Amino acid sequence: MVQPAVDDAIDLTRIRRALVIKLRHHGDVLLTSPVFSALKRAAPHVDVDALVYHETAAMLDRHPAISMLHTIDRALKQRSRFVALRAELRLWQVLRERGYDLVIHLTDHPRGAWLARLVGARYAVAIERDDAGAWWRSSFTHHYLLPRNTERHVVEQNLDALRRLGLWPSESDKPLVLVPGAAAEARVDALLAQHALARGRFVLMHPGSRWQFKSWTAVGSAAIVDMLAADGWPVVLTAAPDRAERALTHAIGAAARASVIDLSGQLALPELAALIARARMLIGVDSAPMHMASAMQTPVVALFGPSSEAAWGPWRVAHRVVGSTVHSCRPCYINGCGGSNNSDCLITLPIARVATAVRELLAETANRFPP
Secondary structure, three states, X not given: OOOOOOOOOOOHHHOOEEEEEOOOOHHHHHOOHHHHXXXXXXXXXXXXXXXXXXXXXXXXXXXXXXXXXXXXXXHHHXXXXXXXXXXXXXXXXXXXXXXXXXXXXXXXXXXXXXXXXXXXXXXXXXXXXXXXXXXXXXXXXXXEOOOOOOOOOHHHHXXXXXXXXXXXXXXXXXXXXXXXXXXXXXXXXXXXXXXXXXXXXXXXXXXXXXXXXXXXXXXXXXXXXXXHHHOOOOXXXXXXXXXXXXXXXXXXXXXXXXXXXXXXXXXXXXXXXXXXXXXXXXXXXXXXXHHHHHHHOOOEEEEEOOOOHHHHOOOOOOEEEEEOOOOOOOOOOOOOXXXXXXXXXXXXXXXXXXXXXXXXXXXXXXXXXXX
């Protein structure tokens, strides 16, 4: 552990419980998993809890460093104000009863400032915000900086919160952690047997994202399916239950000459993680399954368009990133060109480049599942 370089480093002996808050999407939540590993290693005596949205809880469930996982159910907004308020008050009561000494807030969500005050933590850290007023600044004892003119992977950005507190993560803390669980493992093994698939002898393609502008074309994906089939690789297609994602996998299946095994919308997140772990490779886009492949140490070919692979790319896993070399505007972080939900940098991505990346990575990682 590097010696603290900040003069206001926290005193770990005064901490019994810590709360890490990440109110974002699935992939964002999974990318916080090293924070829990690093904090627990630095302070084994501390109970480390998490607060996330209910639908993202599977990303941290069964993490060995997490003592308690709290969730916020955003679906309650669709019910009466009374029901939503009662749930909020119940959450506040539980958090106060836990008696947190440290709050680590990993976004700029204003709820984190309220909660840091509510639990009365001795220490609290959040992002330094140029636009923040006195309320935000006074809600936290520490503020960590993000790069202004360069990009830094989100995993390291999350760990910067610990560095600002005087806790320096080690390299062993940095892998993503995702534990599918025994039930998910058993269901996936049954699915593989049902479809006569052997562990490590199929390629998984998850072509869609909840954000349509991050997706490649059905024609391009179908061409990769046909190439893999010609090379002797069965292809499994997966997608979230979302209508647009399932429409994309249906279009791929219709456009491909080769047959595919379509499991779109049929897998819970832990089951998808277990399936990814058994795949020879994942082919996908900037989405949660790409990050799940990093956690499961499954080689991944990731297609990037408007978002940045420097900040969001595959983490510590064998991979290839395929992005446009002719669109100087990327990464733009816009929902498609002009807000159209279609990204020219992805639509025009050459099939040949993706095919080359897939074949190269398959050859490079040939010993992943020894015969």
